[in-house]
Amino acid sequence: MRQFTRIQEVKDYLKTEIQKGLTIGFVPTMGALHEGHLGLIRRSKLENDITVCSIFVNPIQFNNQEDLAKYPRTFEQDRRMLEEHACDVVFAPEKAEMYPDGEIYLLDIEFGMLDKVMEGKFRPGHFNGVAIVVKKLFDIVKPTRAYFGKKDFQQLAVIKYLVEKLELPVEIISCETIREPDGLAMSSRNTRLTNAERNIAPKIYQILCDVKEKAGTIPVSELKEWGIKKIQENPALRVEYFEIGDKQSLLPAENWKYKNQLVAFIAVFLGEVRLIDNIELFS
Numbered sequence: 648m649r650q651f652t653r654i655q656e657v658k659d660y661l662k663t664e665i666q667k668g669l670t671i672g673f674v675p676t677m678g679a680l681h682e683g684h685l686g687l688i689r690r691s692k693l694e695n696d697i698t699v700c701s702i703f704v705n706p707i708q709f710n711n712q713e714d715l716a717k718y719p720r721t722f723e724q725d726r727r728m729l730e731e732h733a734c735d736v737v738f739a740p741e742k743a744e745m746y747p748d749g750e751i752y753l754l755d756i757e758f759g760m761l762d763k764v765m766e767g768k769f770r771p772g773h774f775n776g777v778a779i780v781v782k783k784l785f786d787i788v789k790p791t792r793a794y795f796g797k798k799d800f801q802q803l804a805v806i807k808y809l810v811e812k813l814e815l816p817v818e819i820i821s822c823e824t825i826r827e828p829d830g831l832a833m834s835s836r837n838t839r840l841t842n843a844e845r846n847i848a849p850k851i852y853q854i855l856c857d858v859k860e861k862a863g864t865i866p867v868s869e870l871k872e873w874g875i876k877k878i879q880e881n882p883a884l885r886v887e888y889f890e891i892g893d894k895q896s897l898l899p900a901e902n903w904k905y906k907n908q909l910v911a912f913i914a915v916f917l918g919e920v921r922l923i924d925n926i927e928l929f930s
């Protein structure tokens with residue numbers, strides 16, 4: 648596996664490969680890799696000649712400095728996991744390489760409501776930071792395809808919109824959420840849960856599954872209330888939002904008219920750790 652920290656070096660290397668007519672699959676990450684990321688790497692390897700993984704804890708997408716400081720950094724272990732999965736290239740730049748002093752990155756895109764509801768409401772500026780870094784990484788790697796997990800459903804919607812708006816020549820591949828055997832969605836943040844919290848965490852997906860079972864049988868507003876009540880039954884879970892929304896616009900649904908489009912979204916705090924998950928209600 649080739650390892651790069653410099654933008655120009657990885658660009659030069661990939662340029663030569665692209666000139667040979669090879670396809671590039673790209674998995675952008677913030678490290679602390681787990682089976683969810685490895686699933687993306689495996690898929691990319693099946694569908695492309697070269698797979699590139701980036702590891703960069705992007706400071707401008709954190710609206711909470713404590714969250715940024717506590718974000719797990721496990722580069723050596725990540726590198727080993729990528730080696731074992733025969734990833735071809737790892738790009739792990741320092742902050743100063745991505746955001747040199749004095750250089751300001753602005754994205755002149757209006758995301759409509761996509762970056763204002765749910766995560767956008769509770770993490771102001773988050774998606775702007777994601778969009779800036781993803782655009783910058785796409786400019787560097789010039790991938791044929793880029794792979795993102797559906798656990799971050801709203802992020803995926805924002806990135807698809809970004810690609811469409813800027814007509815970026817990359818295909819966005821949405822991949823199913825990878826879960827632990829007990830249903831908990833894999834996330835780098837799970838490592839921050841205490842044992843007691845880890846035992847409670849599968850409740851989040853169980854509630855989503857119960858919501859899916861009830862979907863269409865009672866009005867949307869009642870199902871939302873029911874979902875919130877279910878979360879609140881467990882005192883360790885502090886609900887930030889529970890929403891039923893359209894998978895493209897992400898706007899809250901008022902009825903079941905376009906039910907195949909509907910997804911239930913959840914964000915909760917379990918102790919100090921903020922966890923998100925979602926479920927497509929009619930698929």
Ligand code: PAF
Pocket residue numbers: 675676677703705708777780781799802
């Ligand atoms: O999903 C993530 O890990 C990050 O938001 C991403 C897409 C790598 C951008 O920093």
